[in-house]
Amino acid sequence: EIVLTQSPGTLSLSPGERATLSCRASQSVSSSYLAWYQQKPGQAPRLLIYGASSRATGIPDRFSGSGSGTDFTLTISRLEPEDFAVYYCQQYGSLWTFGQGTKVEIK
Amino acid sequence: QITLKESGPTLVKPTQTLTLTCTFSGFSLSTSGVGVGWIRQPPGKALEWLALIYWNDDKRYSPSLKSRLTITKDTSKNQVVLTMTNMDPVDTATYYCAHLAAMGFFDYWGQGTLVTVSS
Numbered sequence: 613e614i615v616l617t618q619s620p621g622t623l624s625l626s627p628g629e630r631a632t633l634s635c636r637a638s639q640s641v642s643s644s645y646l647a648w649y650q651q652k653p654g655q656a657p658r659l660l661i662y663g664a665s666s667r668a669t670g671i672p673d674r675f676s677g678s679g680s681g682t683d684f685t686l687t688i689s690r691l692e693p694e695d696f697a698v699y700y701c702q703q704y705g706s707l708w709t710f711g712q713g714t715k716v717e718i719k
Numbered sequence: 720q721i722t723l724k725e726s727g728p729t730l731v732k733p734t735q736t737l738t739l740t741c742t743f744s745g746f747s748l749s750t751s752g753v754g755v756g757w758i759r760q761p762p763g764k765a766l767e768w769l770a771l772i773y774w775n776d777d778k779r780y781s782p783s784l785k786s787r788l789t790i791t792k793d794t795s796k797n798q799v800v801l802t803m804t805n806m807d808p809v810d811t812a813t814y815y816c817a818h819l820a821a822m823g824f825f826d827y828w829g830q831g832t833l834v835t836v837s838s
Contacts, residue, residue, distance in 0.1 A: 613783060622741065631825075647824040656815055666825065671739035700766055704823040707779060708756065708768040 614639055614703050616711035623719040631657035631688040633714045640681045645705035648677055648686045651713075652697045660699075661686065691716070721745035723755075723816050723829035730835050731806050737834060741799040741816030747828075748774050748794050754819030755799040757790065759812040762832075767812075771819060772799055808836045 615638040625631055635646070644664035649657035659668040661677035664684055675690040688695055696718050701711040721742035727739035739757070746753055756771035770790040771779045780788050789802045799816060813833045 615744070622820060625838050645823055649768075656831055657825075658828075659824065662820070662824045666764075702766075702768075702824065708767040708825075709770070710758075710768065712765045 613679060614641065614706050614709050616701050616703060616709055616712045618699075618701055618711035620714060621712075622715045623715060624717050625691055626719045627691050627693055629691050631671055631686075631691055631695070633686040633688075633699055633701075633716075635679075635684040635711050636685070637682045637684075637703060639705045641684075642705035644680050645703055646677075646679070646684050647702045647704065648675075649700045649702065650695075650697050651700065688716075721818055721827040723754045723801045723818060723827060724802070725799050725816050725829045725832040727812060727814075727832060729833060730818065730837065733807055735806050737801075737806050738808070739803075739814055739816075739832065739834075741829060742796050743799070743816070746818060748772075748792050748796075748797070748799070750774055752821035755792070756801060756817050756819055757799075757801045758815045758817060758824060758825070758828075759810075760815070761809075764812075767815075770801060773819075806836045807835040810834070811836045817833065 617636045619634045643677045648661040651657045666675045698713045723743040753774045756787045757769040772790045782831045813831040816829045818827040820826040
């Protein structure tokens with residue numbers, strides 16, 4: 613089973629700042645089968661990024677994904693008030709596993 | 720427009736079997752490449768994938784829960800059913816069903832249903 617480790621656990625930032633979230637896999641994720649989801653309290657997760665770097669339909673271009681192999685990054689270029697949430701990475705190259713999440717909170 | 724909705728009991732007793740139904744619209748589970756998965760989230764904790772069924776009835780299960788899970792589909796009713804045996808309080812969680820895109824990620828999710836395990 614591929615284990616995903618996200619860091620940091622919590623990111624305290626102000627609106628307008630840049631957020632950089634990390635996701636590290638215990639073994640290489642084949643074909644960059646890595647997705648990112650955003651989850652707000654009381655809501656289902658929302659797909660942001662798939663294939664490590666492709667934005668899902670309707671996702672603003674301030675969200676970008678990068679990486680390959682075992683190291684992946686989600687970057688939010690300028691935080692908007694609605695971006696404060698929990699973010700999960702997920703691999704789908706070998707069954708499906710999620711990271712433990714990174715909470716982006718208002719500083 | 721793809722939508723999914725979970726239904727089932729909100730409270731189950733320890734050792735009982737949980738049966739959850741995912742009713743969906745906007746796609747057919749008889750279309751090649753399509754799948755529906757189940758994911759759960761204990762209160763305040765991370766997401767955990769449980770099971771998935773493909774259009775061709777191929778099934779995948781989480782290795783850690785495989786012995787307790789069964790996933791089935793009823794294509795005519797647009798439903799997927801998940802059963803989990805021997806429920807324990809640690810299984811208290813919000814259970815989501817989700818549409819599997821052809822490329823393998825979950826692109827549409829249901830609203831989730833909270834299941835509490837308590838005597």
